[in-house]
């Protein structure tokens with residue numbers, strides 16, 4: 001069966017715990033019985049075929065999708081639903097917002113706000129959500145932009161940034177909030193191949209600094225070299241979760257993982 | 271006061287008879303609008319600069335002046351320049367000439383929506399210019415522009431009410447007359463509104479049907 | 488051209504122009520606000536409310552403005568709503584314009600990519616803040632051209648108010664024409680006037696559009 005218990009590979013204790021979590025869209029079961037821990041300062045990569053539920057799993061972690069079975073906890077606190085209330089009742093929007101501040105998210109399509117400069121994109125939530133003053137927010141935003149090596153683009157509008165730059169601004173927007181974990185949903189899939197590297201490099205730096213990251217990706221190279229563990233999803237189920245060496249180096253036990261990786265090998269990606 | 275359906279019921283025949291004039295003004299106006307609109311559109315996109323500018327000026331003016339003012343001008347000024355048309359003809363003409371400005375722009379937009387590649391392909395195949403227009407561009411322009419043209423017709427049904435101001439006995443005018451006799455404006459005008467609404471409902475239904483036909487064919 | 492005529496009737500014409508502008512500004516502003524409220528209701532409320540809104544939008548858009556004006560002005564007193572011509576004019580303008588405005592806003596809401604809102608939720612922004620800071624500013628881009636267009640339509644629609652004796656520009660012009668038996672010059676000048684007003688509105692709309700799309704320009 002699937003091995004979902006965390007391996008002791010130097011990472012800390014669990015920060016996110018997912019227990020028997022499920023999610024359905026009407027009749028369609030997108031996720032079933034997912035149990036998974038994400039450890040502090042760990043990089044966990046989610047891989048799997050298209051439609052297997054990777055995005056849905058990620059979006060359940062910050063309650064962009066309301067999971068309907070099991071639980072998701074961040075530092076022990078139940079995400080989205082009120083503790084111990086049955087039938088389930090969503091938390092107040094204020095509490096939900098507080099919880100989401102601890103979970104940064106980066107999207108495939110960047111989703112920068114086009115009417116704001118790079119700096120304004122990063123500073124906006126600091127002002128509107130954290131209630132910081134404009135000057136302090138801008139200073140902090142500048143620091144976040146420096147982290148993604150875009151200090152010189154602070155005054156540019158997204159329309160004047162390359163895809164890779166836009167995605168790095170989106171990362172800066174998330175890290176400026178000082179989240180406890182960062183979620184990435186295929187952060188490089190919408191990028192031209194020559195721009196993928198700069199985004200992955202920034203993510204690598206974040207990992208080195210000890211940021212806890214959950215990354216849905218098709219970049220098997222990144223998964224193999226940066227991830228502490230790799231989780232494989234298929235048809236809404238977590239098939240396996242193991243260190244990349246176990247998944248990429250030798251033949252995986254599971255046939256589904258084997259055939260999935262086979263297509264990548266054929267394309268010379270790994 | 272209590273709302274009286276009797277008043278509506280008694281006067282319904284007169285209202286429906288008047289609605290025929292409403293339909294006449296809008297349909298005849300639309301016919302003029304399309305014919306004149308095709309010419310305007312052709313002039314507007316022609317390579318002759320003078321022609322194109324005159325057409326652009328015409329379109330800008332007729333879209334920039336309230337139709338009611340245009341109607342009054344047709345009514346007062348045509349006799350002045352020796353054109354003594356019956357009021358109904360003047361009204362239809364005014365509606366058509368104004369609407370043509372919009373139709374021309376609808377057709378121009380539709381022509382622009384046709385991918386340039388088709389014209390190039392036709393040229394590559396050696397299809398002569400006139401056949402290209404007749405068999406490829408115009409049918410497509412009409413198909414693309416059809417929803418807007420149907421909208422334009424619905425608009426004409428509504429603006430035909432303005433003809434009441436120059437004394438034409440269409441739906442609005444007759445409603446006014448009946449109101450003058452019965453002192454029941456609420457009932458009569460609501461009934462008139464309902465008739466206008468139903469006419470437009472039928473037109474938009476027919477329009478959708480035509481759209482489906484064109485898409486299938 | 489009979490210049491002294493325009494001098495004699497100048498004050499009345501200027502007053503008429505003032506009334507035209509008043510009805511246009513008050514009516515379109517009111518319609519804009521009501522339209523926005525309707526669009527918001529449509530977006531954030533339950534199905535029965537949506538049906539009512541849908542019917543309202545379809546009925547108002549499917550009937551002539553003049554009939555709506557008559558129902559309000561002549562029919563109003565029978566249900567206890569006695570209005571002066573100007574009041575009736577402005578109110579009917581608001582009613583008439585609101586569904587068109589609400590449709591513009593509705594399409595504007597739909598034009599803002601869902602991901603933009605999700606990104607805002609992910610950093611913990613409140614829904615009201617998202618509307619104010621993210622959705623509305625971005626909506627301006629797709630809605631400015633149709634808004635300009637509809638403001639222009641309303642500019643011209645003011646002429647219809649003359650029919651219920653609102654003393655606006657057309658009404659005053661007609662009075663002058665009837666009293667002096669001159670029709671050609673007054674109406675030519677009047678139409679030029681409206682034309683200029685429409686061109687002006689169009690120009691203004693273009694400026695606003697340039698302003699709200701500034702951030703999309705590639706440097």
Ligand SMILES: Nc1ncnc2c1ncn2[C@@H]1O[C@H](COP(=O)(O)OP(=O)(O)OP(=O)(O)O)[C@@H](O)[C@H]1O
Pocket residue numbers: 025028030048049050051052053054055056057
């Ligand atoms: N809002 C929704 N309504 C209905 N079905 C949905 C919805 N969102 C996702 N699904 C379905 O859930 C399944 C999982 O979707 P998900 O987006 O999580 O897949 P994924 O693994 O991220 O795929 P990809 O690699 O293509 O991004 C898919 O079959 C999808 O069609």
Ligand SMILES: [Mg+2]
Pocket residue numbers: 054055056185186
């Ligand atoms: Mg996905």
